[in-house]
Amino acid sequence: xxxxRRRGSLKGWFGPGLVVGLxxxxxxxxxxxxxxxxxxxxxxxxxxxxxxAVVSYMLLVHLPTRRKLREFRALQLNYDKQCExxxxxxxxxxHGDLVAARNDIxxxxxxxxxxxxxxxxxxAALIQQIQSSSVxxxxxxxxxxxxxxxxxxxxxxxxxxxxxxxxxxEELARTAGQIASNASSQAELAAHSEIAGDExxxxxxxxxxxxxxxxxxxxxxxxxxDTLGSRSREIYRVLDLITEIAQExxxxxxxAAIEASAAGEHGxxxxxxxxxxxxxxxxxxxxxxxxxxxxxxxxGSIRGVVxxxxxxxxxxxxxxxxxxxxxxxxxxxxxxxxxxxxxxxEISLATQEQGTASDQVVLTLREVSEVVQRIADGLGQYTxxxxxxxQLALSIQLLTxxxxxxxxxxxxxxxxxxxxxLRDHSGNLEAVGGVLEDLLEECPYLELAYLxxxxxxxxxxxxxxxxxxxxxxxxxxxxxxxxxxRPWFQALSRDRRAAVTPIYESLLTDDPCFTIxxxxxxxDGEMIGTLGVDVNLLNWTRI
Amino acid sequence: xxxxxxxxxxHERFLLVxxxxxxxxxxxxxxVRVVRRLRCHAVPGSHPRLVGLAQYxxxxxxxxxxxxxxxxGISNVRQHPTVILGRGRNHGHSVLGLAVDEVLRVVDLPxxxxxxxxxxxxxxxxxxxxxxxKVLNTQQLLQEERADSGAKDG
Numbered sequence: 001x002x003x004x005r006r007r008g009s010l011k012g013w014f015g016p017g018l019v020v021g022l023x024x025x026x027x028x029x030x031x032x033x034x035x036x037x038x039x040x041x042x043x044x045x046x047x048x049x050x051x052x053a054v055v056s057y058m059l060l061v062h063l064p065t066r067r068k069l070r071e072f073r074a075l076q077l078n079y080d081k082q083c084e085x086x087x088x089x090x091x092x093x094x095h096g097d098l099v100a101a102r103n104d105i106x107x108x109x110x111x112x113x114x115x116x117x118x119x120x121x122x123x124a125a126l127i128q129q130i131q132s133s134s135v136x137x138x139x140x141x142x143x144x145x146x147x148x149x150x151x152x153x154x155x156x157x158x159x160x161x162x163x164x165x166x167x168x169x170e171e172l173a174r175t176a177g178q179i180a181s182n183a184s185s186q187a188e189l190a191a192h193s194e195i196a197g198d199e200x201x202x203x204x205x206x207x208x209x210x211x212x213x214x215x216x217x218x219x220x221x222x223x224x225x226d227t228l229g230s231r232s233r234e235i236y237r238v239l240d241l242i243t244e245i246a247q248e249x250x251x252x253x254x255x256a257a258i259e260a261s262a263a264g265e266h267g268x269x270x271x272x273x274x275x276x277x278x279x280x281x282x283x284x285x286x287x288x289x290x291x292x293x294x295x296x297x298x299x300g301s302i303r304g305v306v307x308x309x310x311x312x313x314x315x316x317x318x319x320x321x322x323x324x325x326x327x328x329x330x331x332x333x334x335x336x337x338x339x340x341x342x343x344x345x346e347i348s349l350a351t352q353e354q355g356t357a358s359d360q361v362v363l364t365l366r367e368v369s370e371v372v373q374r375i376a377d378g379l380g381q382y383t384x385x386x387x388x389x390x391q392l393a394l395s396i397q398l399l400t401x402x403x404x405x406x407x408x409x410x411x412x413x414x415x416x417x418x419x420x421x422l423r424d425h426s427g428n429l430e431a432v433g434g435v436l437e438d439l440l441e442e443c444p445y446l447e448l449a450y451l452x453x454x455x456x457x458x459x460x461x462x463x464x465x466x467x468x469x470x471x472x473x474x475x476x477x478x479x480x481x482x483x484x485x486r487p488w489f490q491a492l493s494r495d496r497r498a499a500v501t502p503i504y505e506s507l508l509t510d511d512p513c514f515t516i517x518x519x520x521x522x523x524d525g526e527m528i529g530t531l532g533v534d535v536n537l538l539n540w541t542r543i
Numbered sequence: 544x545x546x547x548x549x550x551x552x553x554h555e556r557f558l559l560v561x562x563x564x565x566x567x568x569x570x571x572x573x574x575v576r577v578v579r580r581l582r583c584h585a586v587p588g589s590h591p592r593l594v595g596l597a598q599y600x601x602x603x604x605x606x607x608x609x610x611x612x613x614x615x616g617i618s619n620v621r622q623h624p625t626v627i628l629g630r631g632r633n634h635g636h637s638v639l640g641l642a643v644d645e646v647l648r649v650v651d652l653p654x655x656x657x658x659x660x661x662x663x664x665x666x667x668x669x670x671x672x673x674x675x676x677k678v679l680n681t682q683q684l685l686q687e688e689r690a691d692s693g694a695k696d697g
Contacts, residue, residue: 251577
């Protein structure tokens with residue numbers, strides 16, 4: 001194959017060669033046609049003129065033209081190079097690698113480089129803003145979804161509660177009717193009891209009057225008994241006096257007998273009189289003793305009467321006090337019965353009004369139940385919309401993750417730094433495992449991090465225990481497992497650029513997640529493996 | 544007065560008294576008078592049989608407890624003692640008081656000459672109206688009192 005540039009250079013010499021050829025051909029033709037020496041100068045002149053024409057052509061046309069062509073070719077080469085750089089940047093932009101797109105702008109003209117840099121920066125800022133906004137939208141949508149779900153659940157419970165309240169209120173209305181009936185009956189009973197209490201009060205007043213009369217009689221008897229007691233004491237005093245007189249008479253009779261005895265026979269008759277007097281005194285004393293005995297019995301009877309009348313008076317007083325208490329109790333009972341009757345009537349009226357109000361409450365509760373049910377249905381739809389909004393926000397988040405920008409929220413950019421560490425430890429499986437563990441520790445939203453070779457076989461992997469827990473790893477997560485059929489591996493192998501999968505459900509956590517695969521390159525930029533991470537979307541948006 | 548003994552028997556008149564459960568007969572010839580509520584003043588440190596000293600007719604009169612004298616028992620406190628005053632037959636004035644519970648009446652009991660000269664205070668015991676009566680020799684009591692009074696006078 002001939003170099004086009006060289007072919008162009010040969011074309012440049014074609015014109016002068018043609019002129020030289022024509023001159024030489026004209027000289028030859030003249031040489032052949034000229035006869036004699038006189039015409040040879042003509043030939044020589046032709047050749048000289050031709051040579052001068054060739055030289056003039058060379059100096060005036062060919063060399064400037066060649067210089068211009070070289071300049072043009074240089075410009076064309078520069079243009080081609082710039083186009084190549086621009087194409088590379090645009091290719092980077094097409095694949096969303098805004099960082100790589102800005103790395104090559106040094107090969108572009110200054111204005112163009114600034115424009116590309118500004119466009120990349122603006123696009124990165126826009127993507128970052130979209131990323132942040134999508135996270136906020138996802139968070140807000142998640143919150144709205146959770147709250148609306150709770151509200152929907154609460155509304156359903158509230159609707160069920162309203163139904164129960166409605167049933168209870170209906171039961172309450174029925175019970176109120178029964179209470180009204182019972183209260184009416186109670187009011188009638190209370191009225192009858194009040195009448196009976198009035199009659200009882202009258203009977204009690206009569207009984208109290210009777211007891212009062214008995215008490216007065218008792219007091220009169222006690223007064224009479226006191227009088228009798230006083231008389232008895234007076235009789236005792238009289239009897240004591242009689243006894244004293246009898247004893248004095250007895251002594252006197254004895255002394256008379258003594259004197260009669262001292263008088264001898266002259267005192268015999270006097271002794272007889274004295275003895276009669278002594279006998280009379282003795283009989284008087286015996287009579288006094290008899291009277292005293294009877295009087296003792298009489299006084300005992302009087303004391304018994306006094307005691308009995310005192311006890312009777314005490315009992316009458318107790319009866320009167322009890323009657324007073326009974327009267328007060330009956331008065332309180334009558335008042336209570338009147339209050340009860342009034343309260344029962346009020347209860348009857350109130351319960352009737354309550355029944356009416358309960359019916360109204362039931363109607364209102366049914367309306368409330370329907371409204372609450374509609375609210376629950378609306379909240380269910382609202383929950384679905386929030387869920388869709390959340391999914392949409394996650395999709396936007398996923399779209400933004402397909403770009404690589406200079407931000408800590410750009411997973412591609414973040415992982416690109418970790419590929420350098422993996423490259424530094426390539427060949428040391430233990431160190432690679434440590435790097436993957438460090439990656440999971442720094443990025444707690446990652447479920448799995450793994451390194452596969454160019455053939456798609458897993459070299460090493462690490463799982464985030466905080467997310468996965470003690471759940472058993474699926475069979476696909478194992479060293480030696482081939483991942484060459486995975487879309488991310490195929491996309492990376494095809495485009496040699498980082499790949500992002502659509503959202504799928506994690507086999508480890510059942511949460512929505514996506515995978516980012518990024519190439520691990522050696523110092524020469526040759527791809528030596530693939531770093532893959534499974535991003536847990538819930539934790540990613542939460543963080 | 545009704546006589547409780549046969550009229551043919553020689554008898555003597557006594558004053559029948561009661562002290563505690565014991566009935567005693569005092570020769571009425573030695574009795575001067577019966578007095579109720581004779582106020583006695585106790586003599587500190589005296590013999591238990593001495594109830595105290597009383598005033599009778601302007602003279603001090605010792606009053607003895609007959610129950611202590613007869614039964615040698617413990618003197619009873621008597622709220623209303625009845626006192627019999629003994630009388631010396633030769634001197635004719637009261638010398639002694641006996642405190643008893645009750646003076647019953649004047650009775651006639653058979654005379655016993657031997658018993659009358661007995662030196663002890665309590666003489667024979669006779670049955671009178673179904674009850675035992677101790678006949679007292681008050682003369683011996685009065686002689687002791689006179690001896691005591693003579694000793695004091697001498």
